[in-house]
Amino acid sequence: MVAVVYWFRKALRLHDNPALIAAAEGASSLYPVYCLDPKTCSRARGAWTNPNRMRFLLESLADLDASLRKLNSRLIVLHGDPVEALPAACKEWSASRLAYELDYEQYSLRRDKAVRSQAEQAGLEVVTRVGHTLVDPEALLLLSRGAPVTSYDKFRGLLAQELKARPVTTLPPPASLPPPGRTAAPHAIPSLEELGLEPMGDAAVIARGGEGAALRAMEAHLRRRDWIASFEKPKTSPTEMLAGGPFDAGAGRSTTVLSPYLTFGCLSSRLLYERVAAVYAEAAPRHSQPPVSLHGQLLWREFYVCCMHATPNYRRMAGNPICRQISWGEDAALVAAWREGRTGYPWIDAAMTQLRREGWIHHLARHAVACFLTRGDLWQSWETGAAVFEEYLLDADEAINFGNWMWLSCSCFFYQYFRCYSPVAFPQKYDKQGAYVRHWLPQLARLPAKYIYEPWKAPIAVQKEAGCIIGVDYPKPIVDHQAAAA
Ligand SMILES: Cc1cc2nc3c(=O)[nH]c(=O)nc-3n(C[C@H](O)[C@H](O)[C@H](O)COP(=O)(O)OP(=O)(O)OC[C@H]3O[C@@H](n4cnc5c(N)ncnc54)[C@H](O)[C@@H]3O)c2cc1C
Secondary structure, three states, X not given: OOEEEEEXXXXXXXXXXXXXXXXXXXXXXXXXXXXXXXXXXXXXXXXXXXXXXXXXXXXXXXXXXXXXXXXXXXXXXXXXXXXXXXXXHHHHOOOXXXXXXXXXXXXXXXXXXHHHHHHHHOOOEEEEEOOOOOOOHHHHHHHOOOOOOOOHHHHHHHHHHXXXXXXXXXXXXXXXXXXXXXXXXXXXXXXXXXXXXXXXXXXXXXXXXXXXXXXHHHHHHHOOHHHHHHOOOOOOOOOXXXXXXXXXXXOOOOOOOOHHHHHHOOOOXXXXXXXXXXXXXXXXXXXXXXXXXXXXXXXXXXXHHHHHHHOOOOOOOOOOOOOOOOOOEOOHHHXXXXXXXXXXXXXXXXXXXXXXXXXXXXXXXXXXXXXXXXXXXXXXXXXXXXXXXXXXXXXXXXXHHHHHHHHHOOOOOOOOOOOOOOOOHHHHOOOXXXXXXXXXXXXXXXXXXXXXXXXXXXXXXXXXXXXXXXXXXXXXXXXXXXXXXX
C-alpha cells in the first residue's frame, strides 16, 4: 500500500502536470492537497490581502476540485503553515511519498527546504518535477556556469541549446487517479468571506480563475491564427478597455491576458508554446519572431525565471550583483500619491486605478507607471514599486515583476535612462480622445480632449463647465514632468 500526498501550489491544473503524474505512479491512494498558508493569505504579509487575487485563487481551486471529482478524487484544503500542516497530514494519512512541482521564488525555496527536510526525517520519499517553465532553470544555470544571464540574445542561444537537447513536450491530463483515503476533517474550499475578505464585484473581474477558463481563453486566441502569427509587442495598445468584457472570449484583446493563468499555473507555458508553434508551422515561413512574437513573450518569461534563479538577493538592490546601486529618494507621500492614483497626471492615475481595481494593466502601461515612479519623474526606488505591483497584480510573479522593475528603472538589462515615457504625449499615440482616462477617472469624463492628459492647463471656465476643478476635484500635478525628466 503506497499512500501519497500531492501538494498543489502553482500548477493548479491537471494537464501537463509532470509532478502529479509522478506522484500517482504506483500509488494505492493519492491525497491532492492545497495548503492555505497564512504567510501568503493573511493581512499581515500584504501579498494575499488582495481580494481580487484571492478570488482568482479560490475559483482556480474550485475548478481543480471539480476536475478531480470527475476522476473520483477531490481537493483537500489544509490551513496553516505548510511546514507544520503538511507533515501532520502525511502522518495522519500514513503517507510514504510527498510530491510537488518545483518553485524557485524566494519564499517558496525556504518553505520547501523546511518541508522536504521534515518529510525526509519522517522517512518519506520526496518526489519533485519542473513544470512551471519550458526548461529546467537548473539546466540553464549549468550552461551559463552558474552566472546570471542578463542579455536576452545570449539567453536565447543557451535556451536553444537546451531545447535541442530536451525539446518541449507536454503531458495529457491523467485518465485516472488513485482515490484519496478517508480524512478526519471536511477540508472544503473556503469562501472569500470566510477568509475575512470583501468581494470586489464583477466590474473588477478581468479573468476568472481555473484551468477550464484558462484553456477556453487559450483556444479562443488560437482560433485567431493570423493574429497569433503576426503578434508583435510592443505594437499593441495600452489603453484598450477590458472591464466587464467577455473574459473567456479572447477575441479583440490586443495581448492575450493569459498572464494570471500562467502565474497560477492554470495554463502550462509548455502547452501554450507548443500550440503557438503549431500555428507558426501552418503560417510558415511568415510569422513574427522573438523578441516581439508570442513565442518571444514566453521566452521573456523564461529569461527572468532563469535570471532570478542565478541571482542572489534578486528582489533587492543591496547585495544584488546584477543591479546598479542608485541613491533613490525616500518620499512616502510621493509613493502614496502614485500608488493611489493621485499624481495629477491622468494617464498615470488611470493606469494605477485599473491596476488596483482589476489587478492587470497592459505591458506598456506597466512601463509608463514604473518609469514615472523611478527614473522618469519621482525618483523613488524600484523595490517600492515592485512591492506595490506584487500586492495588486493578479499575475504577480517574483521573477518577472522584480526583473521588469530593474529593467524599467535602468538598474539592470537596459540602460538608456534618457528614454523616458511622457505621461502626456505617450498615451496620445493610442487614445487621442482619452476614453481610457474617462473610464477610470470619471471626474475627468467631461473635460475636452485637448486637456484630458493635462487638465491643469484647462482655463477655469472650461474646468467649471466640465464639473472638475483642478486642485479640488482632481489633484494638481505632484511634479513638473518636463523639469523632472530633463
Ligand atoms: C514593471 C513591470 C512589471 C511586470 N510584472 C509582471 C508580473 O508580475 N507577472 C507577469 O506575468 N508579467 C509581468 N510583467 C510583464 C508583462 O507586462 C505581462 O506579462 C503582460 O503584460 C501580461 O499580459 P498578457 O498575458 O496579455 O501578455 P502577452 O503579451 O499576451 O504575453 C504572453 C505571456 O508572455 C509572458 N510575458 C509577456 N511579456 C513579458 C515580459 N515583458 N516579461 C516576462 N514575461 C512576459 C507572460 O507570461 C504573458 O502572459 C511586468 C512588466 C513590467 C513592465
